[in-house]
Amino acid sequence: MTKDQETELLDRFSLAVFLEAVRCLDENVSTAREIDIAMRAGAGLPVGPLERADRIGLDKVLARLEQLEAERGERFHPPDRLRALVAAGRTGVEAGRGFLDY
Amino acid sequence: MYVFKAAVLGAGTMGAEIAQVISLSGLPVVLKDVDQAQLDRGMAHIRDIYARRVQRGRISEREAEDRIALVTPQTDYRGFADVDLVLEAVPEKLALKQAVLAEVEGQVAKTALLATNTSALPVTEVGAKLQKPQRLVGMHFFFPASVMKLVEVIAGEQTDEESVDSAVEFVEGIRRIAVRVRECPGFLVNRVLMAGLAEVFRAERDLGLGPKEIDALIAASGLAPMGPYALADALGLDIAQEVSETLKEAYGERFDLGGRISGLIADGKRGAKSGEGFYTYTG
Numbered sequence: 001m002t003k004d005q006e007t008e009l010l011d012r013f014s015l016a017v018f019l020e021a022v023r024c025l026d027e028n029v030s031t032a033r034e035i036d037i038a039m040r041a042g043a044g045l046p047v048g049p050l051e052r053a054d055r056i057g058l059d060k061v062l063a064r065l066e067q068l069e070a071e072r073g074e075r076f077h078p079p080d081r082l083r084a085l086v087a088a089g090r091t092g093v094e095a096g097r098g099f100l101d102y
Numbered sequence: 103m104y105v106f107k108a109a110v111l112g113a114g115t116m117g118a119e120i121a122q123v124i125s126l127s128g129l130p131v132v133l134k135d136v137d138q139a140q141l142d143r144g145m146a147h148i149r150d151i152y153a154r155r156v157q158r159g160r161i162s163e164r165e166a167e168d169r170i171a172l173v174t175p176q177t178d179y180r181g182f183a184d185v186d187l188v189l190e191a192v193p194e195k196l197a198l199k200q201a202v203l204a205e206v207e208g209q210v211a212k213t214a215l216l217a218t219n220t221s222a223l224p225v226t227e228v229g230a231k232l233q234k235p236q237r238l239v240g241m242h243f244f245f246p247a248s249v250m251k252l253v254e255v256i257a258g259e260q261t262d263e264e265s266v267d268s269a270v271e272f273v274e275g276i277r278r279i280a281v282r283v284r285e286c287p288g289f290l291v292n293r294v295l296m297a298g299l300a301e302v303f304r305a306e307r308d309l310g311l312g313p314k315e316i317d318a319l320i321a322a323s324g325l326a327p328m329g330p331y332a333l334a335d336a337l338g339l340d341i342a343q344e345v346s347e348t349l350k351e352a353y354g355e356r357f358d359l360g361g362r363i364s365g366l367i368a369d370g371k372r373g374a375k376s377g378e379g380f381y382t383y384t385g
Contacts, residue, residue: 010320016301046327049294
């Protein structure tokens with residue numbers, strides 16, 4: 001496996017999980033905090049998908065999604081909520097706020 | 103509403119595991135099944151879970167005996183008049199769950215809370231045959247319930263706020279983590295997880311990689327405790343297929359597994375429980 005393949009695989013897995021978590025948030029299935037708790041306690045993820053994106057930086061996540069959308073299709077289309085957070089400067093842990101507050 | 107006594111309907115593995123969790127918290131629980139042999143197997147399973155806790159020094163033998171004594175196995179509705187919460191854990195068949203709940207509704211107080219343990223069926227439909235569907239909540243325990251801490255508490259369309267609050271309080275009382283989830287296909291955890299699984303299957307095709315190297319990479323990356331192929335094997339490939347079909351129908355192609363596991367299932371490879379899936383299991 002080449003380094004590029006590794007990166008693509010891990011990004012596609014983690015971003016597919018992240019995007020579905022955001023859809024759940026958009027549909028009011030649960031709150032951001034509870035979605036992350038559920039994915040940790042129910043699926044054993046070490047960090048919830050929303051906090052993980054906040055840690056990476058939402059501007060970086062957005063850029064990567066735009067790239068994957070171009071390369072792999074519409075399912076990676078960045079959610080409006082993500083664009084709005086980035087536009088508002090709520091880019092995650094470093095900014096003190098993202099999907100969650102820090 | 104405080105639960106002083108609970109009842110679990112269905113003494114299969116899940117029902118027994120849930121009864122064990124309830125008894126461990128010190129609450130009396132009736133374990134009911136229509137089949138005495140199933141009830142015996144359920145009680146044996148509960149004793150096994152306690153025996154392992156004793157072995158690991160988590161609980162004394164005496165305490166384990168006391169907790170086991172809190173579980174009352176029975177095939178009838180004796181003592182259901184003072185049950186505050188009934189949780190059904192019968193097989194995942196809609197008509198069966200509806201019938202079981204409609205029957206028990208006539209045996210408990212009007213104030214008793216009703217719960218359905220389902221990982222897939224809509225709570226609204228499960229409650230369709232009830233006189234008071236507003237008191238039915240979904241409680242999705244994860245397998246094995248004696249180990250897994252999360253319970254998704256699901257409100258159906260008719261479930262009232264008070265019932266959801268009582269359910270959350272109960273789940274926390276038996277030392278589990280409750281997350282409130284609005285009803286949707288797959289609920290929360292399985293939906294989000296299956297989206298990741300389907301994408302990995304697509305990446306396997308696009309990038310020409312093998313399941314074992316993908317699993318090793320994902321496990322080593324720290325993104326998830328195990329790779330998606332090992333996870334699918336653990337879940338049962340037939341179950342994974344079924345869940346993904348439901349999700350695909352509800353949300354579209356992003357949940358398509360691309361026939362990745364239907365071939366294995368056709369060959370009788372259903373994952374860890376059948377001895378073979380993506381991996382081979384012995385013993």
